[in-house]
Amino acid sequence: MTEQTIYELSQPGRKGFAFPEPDVPSTPLPQEFERESVRLPELSELDVIRHFTNLSHLNHSVDGGFYPLGSCTMKYNPKINEAVARLPGLANTHPLQPIVSVQGNLYLMYQLQEWLQEISGFDKVCLTPAAGAQGELVGALIIKKYHQDNNDPKRVKILIPDSAHGTNPATSSMSGFDVVPLPSDARGNVDLEALKTHCDDTLAGLMLTNPNTLGLFDEHVEQVVQLVHSAGGLVYGDGANLNALLGIIRPGDVGFDIMHFNLHKTFSTPHGGGGPGSGPVGVTQALADYLPGPIVTIIEDGDEENPPFYGFYTPEKTIGRMKAFYGHFGMLVRAYTYIAMHGPEGLRDIGEKAVLNANYLMKKVSEDYYLPYDRTCMHEFVVEGAWKDIPGVHALDIAKRLMDYGFHPPTNYFPLVVHEALMIEPTETESKQTLDAFAAAMKAIAKEAREDPEMLNKAPYTTPLRRCDEVKAARDLVFCCWVPEE
Amino acid sequence: METPKALKYTKTDEWIKVDGDEATVGISDYAQDQLSDIVYVELLVDEDDTVTKGDGIATIESVKAAADVNAPVSGTILAINEDLEDAPEKLNSDPYQSGWLIKMKLDDPSELDDLMSAEDYEAYNEEREA
C-alpha cells in the first residue's frame, strides 16, 4: 500500500486555491531579484485532501490503537484541548501585540507557571523552552552560569547515569561540560559508591531521570541529591518521566534544583508525529535569576473589581533567550486545560493509574519475558526481547511482529543497560482489556519464537509496508522526491 | 571472525600492520561485525598531519551506531583511504585489506609494545562476549 508523491500527482495548470485579485495599483518588482517561478505541485483541493487522508491511513496513532512506546508517555490527547487551542481569541493573537490587548494569554501563562510550580515543588517556572531537549539545555546553561558567577569555573564535570536518555549527554557537551557516565547498581539505582568517587570540586552537577528509564524509582534518591549538593554540585531532574509522579511526590521537595517538564508527555499535548513539544523549566529560588525570559509576572495587583495586570520580565542574570517569543503558546493552552480539568485528585489519579497499569502489564509480560530488574516499577518497565535458547530472535523481531497484532511496538534497544531491551509504557488512559490484549499478543509471539523463529525475522506481514531497508537509505541518500521539469 | 596473526590490536578495536617505520591502520573484523552495515566513514586527518596515540583519526557510522577510531600509536599521516568515501561497505567486506583507513609513519616504534597480539585480542573479545 503506497501513495504517490504530491509531485507525481501534480497536473500542469491545475489549481487548488485562489486569492482575490490585487485591489491596489501595481508596483513593478525589482528585476535583479525576481525569480521565474517556484516548482510547486499543481493540484485541486480534493487531490490534496485525498492525498493527505490516504497518507494518514498509513500511520499508527494513539487515536487508532495502543502505543506503549517507553519513555514517550503516549497517553490519550483529549479533544477539548484541540478545540480550545483553536479559539480565535487565542490562536489569532500576534506575539507582539500590546500586552494590554492579550491579558487573557498572559493570565493563562501565569496560572500555568503557578500550577507547574505547585505540581513540581519548584519556586519558579519559565515556559519558553520549545521541547524537553531545549529545557535540558536551559538547565545545563544555568548550571554553567551559576558556577561561573560563584567564581568556580573549575566545575566542568556533569555526571550522567548510563541509563539516561541521549539528550542528557548531548546537552551537557553542547554546554561545554565534560560528561562522566555513572553506572547503575544491581537494583537499577545510581551506584552510590561510583557517585562518591566523582563528588569533588570539579563536579558541576548531575542529570538524573527519576523514575529512570528502567521505570524504577531510585531508592536512594535523597542520598544521591545530598551527595551532589555537599560536593557543591547542582542536581538536574529530567522530567521525561514525571507522569509517574503526579500527585505522588514533588521533585522540588526531594531537593532537585532544576527540572524540565514535557508538556507533550505528562500534560497530554499531542506528539504531532514528532513535535511540537514543549519543555518548561522549573528551578529553586536560588536559580530563579538565571532563567531565560520572557516570564509572565503581575505588574499591577488586582483588587475586588479589577483583575491583576500581567506583563513580562526577563531575569537579571538570565542565560539568555532560547527562541523567538514566549514558548509554544498553543501547547501551553492545552496543558492549562488538562490541569484545570484534573485538579489535585485528578492529577494523583493519573500518577496512580499509570503505575497500576505498568505493574499489571509487567507482571503479565514477565511470564514469558525476562525482567532484569524484578521490583515494583513506576510508569514503565523494561524486559529483554530475546531468549538465550533462541539465538535467532531479537527484540527487533518482537517489535516488528507486534504490528501484525495491531499494536505499536515498545521502544527497543533502549535503555542501553539492558540487553535487547523492550521498554513498555502503557500510560493511565489504557483499559485493562487493552493491556490484556497486548499481553496476550506478547505471549503469542513468545510462542511463535519457539515454534517458528524464522517467521519472526521477516515480520511484519500485515502492515502497509514490509521491513524497510535502512542500510540502503543511509547509503544511497535520497532526501527529495522527483520533481517534474518545467 | 578473522584475526590475522601478523597484526597488532588495541582495546578499542583498531589493528595496525607495521612495515619498518611505516604502518597501516584499520578496524578489526570483530569491530565491523559489532557495528553491522557501515554507511559512512569520515576521516578526521589529512596527509602530513601529526597524531598522538589516542587521537581521533576517523568516525564510522552504521545504521545503528557510531564509533570513533583512534590512532593506535603516534606519528605522521602518510596516506588516507579516499575510496572509503564512496564505498564504506569495504570496511564490512574486507576490513584488513581494501578497508584500511590510514597509513602513517611511526614516531616511536616502542609504543607498539603496549598493543595486543592476535591471541591476546581474541581472548579479549571472548571475555567481552561472555
Added chain:
Amino acid sequence: MYTPHTPQEIEEMLSFIGVKSIEALFEKVPAKHRFPQLDLPAGLTEMEVAAELNEIASANASTDDFISFLGAGAYNHYIPAAVDMILQRGEFYTAYTPYQPEVSQGTLQSIFEFQSLMTELTGMDVSNASHYDGATAAAEAANLAYHTFRGKRKKILVSRSVNPQYRETIRTYMNGMENVSVLGDEIENSETFESFMDLIDKDTAVVVVQYPDFFGRIIDYTKLVEKAHEAGALVTYVFNPTALGLLKPPGAFDADIAVADGQPLGIPLSYGGPYLGIFTVKDKYVRKLAGRLVGETVDEEGTRAYVLTLTAREQHIRREKSTSNICTNQGLMALAATVYLSLLGKSGFKQVANLCYQKAHYAAEQISKLPGFELAFPDTPFFHEFVIKTPKPVNEINLHLEHHWILGGYDLSQDYPEMENHMLIAVTEKISREDIDDFVAALEEVTHD
C-alpha cells in the same frame, strides 16, 4: 478524568499484581514527601473548562478584531480551511516520531514531501525535517558551522539587521562553546554592509544575514558571500518563505545554509508558537545537519518506502559526541506547511507573495505622502515590510491607532536605540486597500493632535 478503570478492575489488577492497595505500589517513594496535598483548584468538567477558556480568550483582542500591521517575525496570513482539517486528523497529530517505518509512512512521506518542497523553495540541496523555530534554526546554523571547522574557527558574524530575537538566541546557544565570539551587533546598521564585511577573516566560521532583512529590505549579498567564501567561511541566509514566491532563493546566491521561520506557511500566529524552523543546506553539509532527516528506500518486497536516516548523527546514538541535542522536530507544523504549499501550488503561492508585495508598496507610498512621515530606506527595494520614520514616538502613535482598532507597526527603538520614531510595518494579503486607507487616515490624525 480519562482513566477508564472500574473499581472492580482495580481490585482484579491489584490482586493479580499481589498488592493490597494502589498506595502500596509507592513504598519506595520517600514517605515524608509521599502524596503531597497540591494547592490547585478542583478539577473542572469539559463543559466548565470550555466556558473558562472562552472567557480567557475573550479577555484578548486578536488580529480578527484589529487590522494588523504587525510583522517583525510573525505574519498574519490567510490559512486555507483544508490545512487545519488535515492537521486535526488523529492519525497525524496523535502519532509520535516515526521510529517504526512500517506503521508510520503517513508521517514519513509527508516529511519527505516537506523536505522536497523546502529544497524547491530555497534552491538548496537538502532540507531536514525541521527545527523548533526560525531563531533556533539560526542558532543551529551557527552550531553546524562551528562543528564543521571542529571548533577551530571562533567567530560567528551576525548582521545587525538579522531579527534581534534570533541574534539573542544564537548568543545563548554559543555560550556553551569555548571562546566563541558572536560579532556584528557593534556595527552600525548600514545598507552597504562594508564595515560588517570587514569583520570577515580566516577565523570566521559563518556569516549570518537576513533576506529580506529585519527591516524588510531586499539586499544583494553577492559580494559578502564571495568574501566569506574566499575566507573559507560559511554563509547562512535567514529568509522569509513567502518572499521566495517572488524573489530569487538563497541557493541562487550560493548560500551554504538557509533557515527560516515557516510560520507564514499556513501556521496560526498563536501568540508566538508553535512555529516551524526551516533548515536547509548544501549537499556537503548533510552529515553535519542536526535534527531528523527522512530518506527514500524500499521495503523487503521492493516497494518504495521512507525511513528516518543518518540517525548516527543524532543524540540517541552519539550521545555526548553529537553536535546538537535536538530530539523532536515540529512534525505537525511541517505538515501544515506541506499542505499549505500543496494547496496553493505554483500559481497560488506566487499570487500570495505578489499580493503582499503590491499592498505593502501601496501602503508605503500612501504613508510616505503624509507630512512628517517618510520611508527610512527610500532607495532600497523591500518585500512586504518597510520602515517609516514617524513624527512622534511609535508607542504614542500605536496607542492612538488602537482606538481605531488598528495594530500599528513594530517600534524599532526597542531593539535599535538609534531608531527612535521608526516603525516597522508589515502588510499581508489579508489587508485590503480600504484597511490601508483607514490606517493612513488614522496616522494623519496623529499629526493634528
